[in-house]
Amino acid sequence: MIPSAATLALTTGEPAGVGPELSVAAAAWFAGLRTGAVSTEGWSDADLAVLPRLRAAQLVLIGDPALLASRAPHIDIGALDGVSIAAVPLRAPSEAGVLAVDNGRYVLDTLDAAIAMIEGGKAAAIVTAPVHKGVINDAGVAFSGHTEYFQEHAGVDKVVMMLAGGGLRVALATTHLPLRDVPDAVTHDTLMQVMTILDADLRSRWGLDRPRIAICGLNPHAGEGGHLGHEEIDVIIPAVAAARAAGIDVTGPFPADTLFVPSHVAGYDATLAMFHDQGLPVLKHASFGQGVNITLGLPYVRTSVDHGTALDLAGTGRADAGSMQHAILTALQMIPATDFELPSQAAAPSPATRGAAA
Numbered sequence: 001m002i003p004s005a006a007t008l009a010l011t012t013g014e015p016a017g018v019g020p021e022l023s024v025a026a027a028a029w030f031a032g033l034r035t036g037a038v039s040t041e042g043w044s045d046a047d048l049a050v051l052p053r054l055r056a057a058q059l060v061l062i063g064d065p066a067l068l069a070s071r072a073p074h075i076d077i078g079a080l081d082g083v084s085i086a087a088v089p090l091r092a093p094s095e096a097g098v099l100a101v102d103n104g105r106y107v108l109d110t111l112d113a114a115i116a117m118i119e120g121g122k123a124a125a126i127v128t129a130p131v132h133k134g135v136i137n138d139a140g141v142a143f144s145g146h147t148e149y150f151q152e153h154a155g156v157d158k159v160v161m162m163l164a165g166g167g168l169r170v171a172l173a174t175t176h177l178p179l180r181d182v183p184d185a186v187t188h189d190t191l192m193q194v195m196t197i198l199d200a201d202l203r204s205r206w207g208l209d210r211p212r213i214a215i216c217g218l219n220p221h222a223g224e225g226g227h228l229g230h231e232e233i234d235v236i237i238p239a240v241a242a243a244r245a246a247g248i249d250v251t252g253p254f255p256a257d258t259l260f261v262p263s264h265v266a267g268y269d270a271t272l273a274m275f276h277d278q279g280l281p282v283l284k285h286a287s288f289g290q291g292v293n294i295t296l297g298l299p300y301v302r303t304s305v306d307h308g309t310a311l312d313l314a315g316t317g318r319a320d321a322g323s324m325q326h327a328i329l330t331a332l333q334m335i336p337a338t339d340f341e342l343p344s345q346a347a348a349p350s351p352a353t354r355g356a357a358a
């Protein structure tokens with residue numbers, strides 16, 4: 001029997017976006033890998049190492065069954081091995097590419113259903129398709145992202161957004177807030193919390209003994225000795241010193257413009273950017289369509305795609321499911337080995353085998 005602990009709850013995202021069709025396409029890929037219908041030719045050793053887990057897992061698509069069927073009519077979801085649907089009804093009819101305010105609540109219904117599966121011991125991980133933050137706010141619910149939503153519902157003080165791909169892991173000290181508010185949000189306590197979670201999860205989830213973390217400055221040229229801003233001197237340098245004293249191998253702050261030069265960043269297991277558009281453009285330039293968004297610091301595994309709702313592509317069949325596939329593989333890698341019923345735990349991948357190379 002397959003334990004429910006090895007189940008992935010996949011929320012299928014904004015119904016007008018590419019989430020429903022990519023979720024079904026990824027489910028067909030997942031099922032095809034289980035039956036052998038999908039080839040693994042050309043896969044890295046790291047990805048091949050996750051296959052025993054994939055074959056021991058189940059995938060539950062959370063969303064409106066008729067919507068999912070209509071956005072991927074060539075796929076018979078009911079016939080997919082290891083895949084099922086947890087039905088959540090739309091709040092309003094949905095047309096590809098056209099946002100409907102009433103379905104803002106539907107999207108939250110799917111997230112709540114996934115959280116309920118986790119809390120009820122019915123799933124070990126949540127994988128999310130993209131949502132549209134604007135339409136959820138337009139529906140009357142303050143919402144800045146899955147990351148913050150899952151943090152609030154898990155009742156934890158802090159989580160960390162990290163994207164992995166193209167050989168990089170880029171974490172963020174602040175997430176979805178206006179640029180104007182960033183400097184005030186970069187506090188000693190926040191940086192300490194973020195560095196502590198990043199260090200702990202790189203150890204526990206990726207098996208790194210002493211993760212090497214590089215931290216970006218906030219200002220141009222990391223403040224140029226105080227001539228181009230004081231946050232480095234007042235906040236970041238003292239926080240780095242405190243983190244080092246606590247045993248975290250963090251260095252910096254480095255000027256962000258040159259930290260990501262390949263020969264420099266190669267010396268680190270992860271970088272910590274101070275704000276969303278300092279770190280994520282680098283990551284997305286390196287791996288868009290193959291990257292994975294991971295929430296660190298939650299009591300469960302949560303991964304997501306590296307792209308948004310792509311309303312311009314919804315319903316065209318031209319959206320790439322690569323990031324969703326990597327989000328599934330990364331979630332499988334992050335779930336504790338003991339949650340899987342495998343012939344031998346030796347078949348489980350070492351946690352360090354994938355994560356940045358996604």
Ligand SMILES: NC(=O)c1ccc[n+]([C@@H]2O[C@H](COP(=O)([O-])OP(=O)(O)OC[C@H]3O[C@@H](n4cnc5c(N)ncnc54)[C@H](O)[C@@H]3O)[C@@H](O)[C@H]2O)c1
Pocket residue numbers: 018128129130131132133134146289293304305306307308309310311312313318319320321
């Ligand atoms: N994980 C998430 O829920 C998530 C992530 C990023 C953005 N968003 C949200 O998505 C909405 C739209 O954001 P955006 O326009 O900035 O970014 P976007 O990623 O939706 O689109 C940016 C560009 O990338 C292309 N693109 C996106 N996904 C693709 C795919 N799978 N295959 C091929 N091309 C793809 C789009 O066509 C577009 O040209 C916003 O509301 C944003 O907040 C959600």
Ligand SMILES: N[C@H](C(=O)O)[C@H](O)COP(=O)(O)O
Pocket residue numbers: 144145146147148276280293304305306307
């Ligand atoms: N910051 C993410 C990105 O740019 O890819 C995205 O908005 C998703 O964030 P959540 O996982 O918090 O929804």
